[in-house]
Amino acid sequence: MTSAYRNFQPRRAGKKLRDGLNPHPVAPGLSPKKRRAQRLRDGFKGFVYFDTFEELETWQPQDVDPIQQPNQPLLIRSSGNVHNEDGPKTKLLVCHDYQGGYHNYEGVRPDLLDSEMYNCRYLQYVDSFIYFSHKLVCVPPPTWTNCLHRNGVKSLGTLLIEPQTPDLGRLLTRTDGIFTVAKQLADITNTYGFDGWLVNVEQDAPEVDKDWSDLLVDFILQLRELVGDQKEVIWYDALTIDGYVDYQNGLTPSNRRYAKAADGLFTNYKWTDKKLAQSKLAAMESAIPDENIFFGIDLWAQNTNMRGPSRVTYPPKGGGGTNTGLKSYTDQLSPALSSQDPLPNLIPFSIRDWEKIHQGPMTRVLYGKLNSTPQVADHGPSLTIFTKLAGCWEEGGDQPVNYNTMQETLQRNVQHLCLYKLNMPADGSLKATIKIRKRHDNAEIRNGFYVAYREPGGPSLEYSYHAMHPPTHGLGPFVNFPIQNSNKQLVELGVFLEGDPDQSQAIALLDIGSIVIKPWTETEHRNLETAFTLQDIHLVDVVRGSRVEKRITWRWATTPGQQERVWPAGMPWSQTTGPFSSFTVHVGGSRVIVEAFCTQCSLKPEEIEDLDERVDTQVVGNLFGGGHVRSARFFAHRADFMTDAKEK
Numbered sequence: 001m002t003s004a005y006r007n008f009q010p011r012r013a014g015k016k017l018r019d020g021l022n023p024h025p026v027a028p029g030l031s032p033k034k035r036r037a038q039r040l041r042d043g044f045k046g047f048v049y050f051d052t053f054e055e056l057e058t059w060q061p062q063d064v065d066p067i068q069q070p071n072q073p074l075l076i077r078s079s080g081n082v083h084n085e086d087g088p089k090t091k092l093l094v095c096h097d098y099q100g101g102y103h104n105y106e107g108v109r110p111d112l113l114d115s116e117m118y119n120c121r122y123l124q125y126v127d128s129f130i131y132f133s134h135k136l137v138c139v140p141p142p143t144w145t146n147c148l149h150r151n152g153v154k155s156l157g158t159l160l161i162e163p164q165t166p167d168l169g170r171l172l173t174r175t176d177g178i179f180t181v182a183k184q185l186a187d188i189t190n191t192y193g194f195d196g197w198l199v200n201v202e203q204d205a206p207e208v209d210k211d212w213s214d215l216l217v218d219f220i221l222q223l224r225e226l227v228g229d230q231k232e233v234i235w236y237d238a239l240t241i242d243g244y245v246d247y248q249n250g251l252t253p254s255n256r257r258y259a260k261a262a263d264g265l266f267t268n269y270k271w272t273d274k275k276l277a278q279s280k281l282a283a284m285e286s287a288i289p290d291e292n293i294f295f296g297i298d299l300w301a302q303n304t305n306m307r308g309p310s311r312v313t314y315p316p317k318g319g320g321g322t323n324t325g326l327k328s329y330t331d332q333l334s335p336a337l338s339s340q341d342p343l344p345n346l347i348p349f350s351i352r353d354w355e356k357i358h359q360g361p362m363t364r365v366l367y368g369k370l371n372s373t374p375q376v377a378d379h380g381p382s383l384t385i386f387t388k389l390a391g392c393w394e395e396g397g398d399q400p401v402n403y404n405t406m407q408e409t410l411q412r413n414v415q416h417l418c419l420y421k422l423n424m425p426a427d428g429s430l431k432a433t434i435k436i437r438k439r440h441d442n443a444e445i446r447n448g449f450y451v452a453y454r455e456p457g458g459p460s461l462e463y464s465y466h467a468m469h470p471p472t473h474g475l476g477p478f479v480n481f482p483i484q485n486s487n488k489q490l491v492e493l494g495v496f497l498e499g500d501p502d503q504s505q506a507i508a509l510l511d512i513g514s515i516v517i518k519p520w521t522e523t524e525h526r527n528l529e530t531a532f533t534l535q536d537i538h539l540v541d542v543v544r545g546s547r548v549e550k551r552i553t554w555r556w557a558t559t560p561g562q563q564e565r566v567w568p569a570g571m572p573w574s575q576t577t578g579p580f581s582s583f584t585v586h587v588g589g590s591r592v593i594v595e596a597f598c599t600q601c602s603l604k605p606e607e608i609e610d611l612d613e614r615v616d617t618q619v620v621g622n623l624f625g626g627g628h629v630r631s632a633r634f635f636a637h638r639a640d641f642m643t644d645a646k647e648k
Helices: 002-006 010-021 032-043 053-058 142-150 168-172 180-191 212-227 256-261 273-285 321-330 352-357 403-409 523-530 605-609
Strands: 048-050 093-096 128-131 137-139 154-161 196-201 232-236 264-266 363-374 381-390 414-438 446-454 462-467 478-498 507-519 532-544 547-558 580-587 592-596 600-602 614-623 628-630 634-637
Touching: 032 048, 053 168, 053 180, 093 264, 128 142, 128 232, 137 180, 142 154, 154 180, 154 232, 168 180, 168 212, 180 196, 180 212, 196 212, 212 232, 212 256, 232 256, 256 264, 363 414, 414 446, 478 507, 523 532, 532 614, 532 628, 532 634, 547 580, 547 614, 592 600
Parallel strands: 093 128, 128 154, 154 196, 196 232, 232 264
Antiparallel strands: 048 137, 137 154, 363 381, 381 507, 414 478, 414 507, 446 462, 446 478, 532 547, 547 600, 580 592, 580 614, 614 628, 614 634
16 A cells, blocks of 8 residues: 555656656756866866766775865864853854856966955854755865865765766665765765765655665765764755655654764755744654754845746745845844854845844944955955944935934944854963954054953853054054963954944954964974975876876975974874975966965966976975975976876
């Protein structure tokens, strides 16, 4: 009876009717030959992805290209909340789904941008980040993983089974009890240095296999075991335990087994307050931590460029897009299911509509914006900190409220903008060194940097404030201050603002060029500069398929007699570059400067054309915690660099 009923599902019948009337519901895109060629070209940018099960199954760890591997270890964060928040922590998961993914600006040698592209500015509030593209398997670009790891954010790839994906049965193929795909995904995770997977199956299970869903649960459990306890496997709310794609928009009996097998559930976007409460209860009954149920918000749902009817997403009125953030803020809900603590104010401050409907008192807020050009002397792109008023627009109007009429509603309290969440000792052994440029002369406000401390396991934070000196324009000064608070831990570093200027427009407070936290006494770390060497600089041809690229390559080694030196406790160590956080490659007397995160780099054709006939190259290794190691100079002719990535 169950089997007969299952085979007569109206949804399946409707799907078959739809596919019969429209046998090609999804555009076929590039041919397999052109996709393979594109994949090879993208490999030179540091991108790794798989379009078919055959590509995935035949991949081997030795296929890795060093430029495709991130080198930054994951920063260990504190387990506490951001500044004044109390109670259980709300977790935030961001799923990158940006114009198909794998853009040139995300590559290891990106071109300069004419306009700003997506960069997830508020990583200090994010716990996990999923890189998503419409491929069978998406590996996060190393540029993203390096950036995420420096900020303590886990980097996840995606396994995506779409309705048109062929060979679904190969997903659960086993050999000696080991799922082939699970083993490959785990090896890919370790080889490319990221932190887990989103598993998204949006295709009905094969009708002939009644045990397919049970096998899928076993697949998730085995994938979790193979990637290890420090990594994550997130299940997307699409396929139900009955084997049909039926979005539940919450935790229900239809997806509970998958959610319990995984580390978390990422729900579909059409949820309600009622679904939220029901899911919280279901999580409690199933012994699933409620903070691991992530409620999806589709920020692109009402993009006016999308064809077809508007998608129905949370909130019910307006649905998706920036309205979601507005509703979440005003209702004090968050994208993640927890105790319904308010989500930190991440993005609404630049949205005029939020200011128009904001019902609370006028508030001065802090926010940051990245600059593509240097704002601080001797530094590359920097972060500018601004302050502005939120909630200062007349209801239904297009003009800001006069500041003087609202001034009495402002409170002269201290505002905080967290930059980093940390987990470091505060025993006086560390100092923070920050290169800045102050941008304002307003005597009504005081701003600078703060550090927050907490006793191990303690509920509340203590603050130490370090105000900036009178305005300094031009060269950026260094701000140094000790990190000391008895036996407490340093858990946060950020910018503070006290007072309110007598104007309503946004004000630039300061530019931040760099932030370094390292030991106050650097003798031991200066000695580390003599413990390592950079050697064997030369040019190599890297061949992928029918394409070849000329690269500068080198290796690092321990100085003879220094093998017994103990690496300082707590200092990062890279699985690929050891003691080095990055390398700065100077070519042609610093005419061309390349920052590399592995022991290889390439030059662009226009960079090569600008070199003299005889070219000298030197590599500078930048140690974790400060310090530099310089190589001997390598000389070659300009023509030796000329082979770039072209068809052979």
